[in-house]
Amino acid sequence: MTEGTGRLISGRYALSTLLGQGGMGQVWAAYDQRLDRRVAVKLLRPDRVAGQDGDELRRRFLRECRVTAQVDHPGLVTVHDAGSDDEELFLVMQYVDGADLAEHLAEHTPYPWPWAVAVAAQLCAVLSAVHAVPIVHRDLKPRNVMVRQDGTIVVLDLGVASVMETDTTRLTNTGTPIGTPAYMAPEQAMGGTVGPYTDLYALGVLLHELLGGDVPFAGSSALGVLHRHLYEPPVPVRRMRPEIPDALEALVLRLLAKDPQHRPASAQEVYEDLAPLLAARGTPTGAPLDPTRPFVRPHAPWPDRARTPADRPTPGTPLPGRPDVARAVDDVKRFLGEGRITQAVDVLGAILPVAAEQHGANSPVVRSLRKQYAATLMDDGQYRRALPELRRLADERATEAGQADPQALGFRQDIAQCLEQLGEPAAALAEYRALLPYYENQYVGGGPERAHDVRRSIGHLLLALGDRAAAHDTLVRLLHDVERLGGPAHPRAVDIRRTLQWLGQVR
Structure with a gap:
């Protein structure tokens, strides 16, 4: 492990991977723990501060902070923070992918x-x-x-x-x-x-x-x-x-x-x-x-999904050296407990290939890590990266335990949620409709609450697709079932009634 990895700068920026070093010092990939984002941190090396030219180097570094911050252009790296930490000076910048x-x-x-x-x-x-x-x-x-x-x-x-x-x-x-x-x-x-x-x-x-x-x-x-x-x-x-x-x-x-x-x-x-x-x-x-x-294609969105298919998910900032899987899992638990989701995503992405090599690609350890990786990607809002992993997990689980297996259904529901968040209502609707018979079957776990969640999502997606009549019919029937089980004051009933009122179908 590179010396400095894990060090906390100014009580906020956790150093992760050494990106480069030169005459002025080192540049690290790091994490802003306050805002849960990747950043780059530049450090002035202590051995270059001491000695005859120490004051000169300090002045040059501090000038860098002021100079870089005063130029506003999308083609220049953004400066987030600057200051000193013990004997070192630091500059925190945008992490460029x-x-x-x-x-x-x-x-x-x-x-x-x-x-x-x-x-x-x-x-x-x-x-x-x-x-x-x-x-x-x-x-x-x-x-x-x-x-x-x-x-x-x-x-x-x-x-x-x-x-x-x-x-x-x-x-x-x-x-x-x-x-x-x-x-x-x-x-x-x-x-x-x-x-x-x-x-x-x-x-x-x-x-x-x-x-x-x-x-x-x-x-x-x-x-x-x-x-x-x-x-x-x-x-x-x-x-x-x-x-x-x-x-x-x-x-x-x-x-x-x-x-x-x-x-x-x-x-x-x-x-x-x-x-x-x-x-x-x-x-x-x-x-x-x-x-x-x-x-x-000036100002066109990226990724250009009209022309470029979604890529397989790729790990984020790599871990230095060969990561220890058990320690990395402990780190992930700690990061998630502290709300550092982006950092947890990167650690999981980096240890998966190592865990597969050590334990086997289909081992329970790797399967558990992949589940955590997909769930954490969703928590981090990285739905496009989560989608291929969820599909793979769903297919594998359905092959092993059958289409009605609760875990396989849970993965498929996550897939539908990803599609919904990615603005693909037709695909999300198809997923939810395929799921619904399993949740309505009394022999499949989840109870009526899971079925109600799916039905409400179907109603909202029908609205998104402009089919107001079908949406109204779906939500009215759902409202009846929810009120029958939980009464008219049930939060889900209140939410559905509000949607129907907005549609102008209920007075």
């Missing part, structure tokens, strides 16, 4: 040039907002860019940004340039004045890497790489991929100009050059992580 651009490039080689254009265009929108503050990011690179499932881009880590205001500039008075050598503009490499044009150079490096498969200037040492930035011309990308449009190659070369005056004047200008190359509106691939989707 997706892949970083470096991973995305590694999985899609050669990277489609329309994707590269879409990524760059979205980055231009973010850079325009950042430069308007004015802020220079200084460390734009694929590892600092996330591609969400819906194809939108999120830029991370303004921690090395320099705010171009008189009270916040020149904090890096050691003379050491901040950034990553492979993406560093010549003026940045020489320790000179940086500006928006510096980020545009990094954008050019990033575009060249997406299109050509590698950064334009590489080497065995940082000094060697910086020397190439200063003195060598980049290789035009069409030499490696002739299918790339001439206009795109010309733009990359302009972005990589050694002299900032020869680069585009602004991120807005770069966007205007990219705009004619963007994919036209139409039908996207339907696959996740497609960066052209925001342009092909």
Whole structure:
């Protein structure tokens, strides 16, 4: 287990999985216990705070909190909280579900040039907002860019940004340039004045890497790489991929100009050059992580259920190392008892494959964990993820014990509830109608209360589908049965009567 796992920051944020570390410290996946949500927590490492540069690093980190919080753009990670915990400083940010651009490039080689254009265009929108503050990011690179499932881009880590205001500039008075050598503009490499044009150079490096498969200037040492930035011309990308449009190659070369005056004047200008190359509106691939989707179907819902089938449920934030199943089960019980449902969902999703390997996929232990996983997903409102698991549980139980088995019926009722919550009334109605004969059979457990619940759901779904006559008939008969058993003051009778009054059928 990674050191730090389970640690509570500021009495609120429980560290879960180490996502990365660098010169400024560590980034963790964590849980906000107060709001029961996933977050990312950045910590300034204690060994970098102590010593000669400790005060400098503290100032830089605190500036990061202020700077990141003042820029409001959907393409920038949201800041939730900041402060200090013992000797460490922390920044709490939105947890972004997706892949970083470096991973995305590694999985899609050669990277489609329309994707590269879409990524760059979205980055231009973010850079325009950042430069308007004015802020220079200084460390734009694929590892600092996330591609969400819906194809939108999120830029991370303004921690090395320099705010171009008189009270916040020149904090890096050691003379050491901040950034990553492979993406560093010549003026940045020489320790000179940086500006928006510096980020545009990094954008050019990033575009060249997406299109050509590698950064334009590489080497065995940082000094060697910086020397190439200063003195060598980049290789035009069409030499490696002739299918790339001439206009795109010309733009990359302009972005990589050694002299900032020869680069585009602004991120807005770069966007205007990219705009004619963007994919036209139409039908996207339907696959996740497609960066052209925001342009092909702007503002369309995600997941696009009209075009994309529901996926199998996937685990959330993975547990570090190989989780201990028994201890993880105890953690789940504790999380549920404390109302930390999201964290319980992630732990259950992570331990299921391990439990199946240790005990067998069809063992009672794994079956119990799967039941808990499905129930917890429903409690967390993740009905689409719960649905496939419930269907599998229902089918397995019905095969073993018969269709009338109470557990199998319970799973099917949960399936109907999921469909109802997902806005699929016709499918939910079919499930409830198939269930009803079993609950009305006096030999099946559940009693009349379960049958009444199902009948009320059927009536409400008929209303949702616009069949008011059938809904009225269903609810009137249900009202009679409920009043016969529980009297007119029964809460269910009061609720049904209110619905019928709303329909105008009862005065």
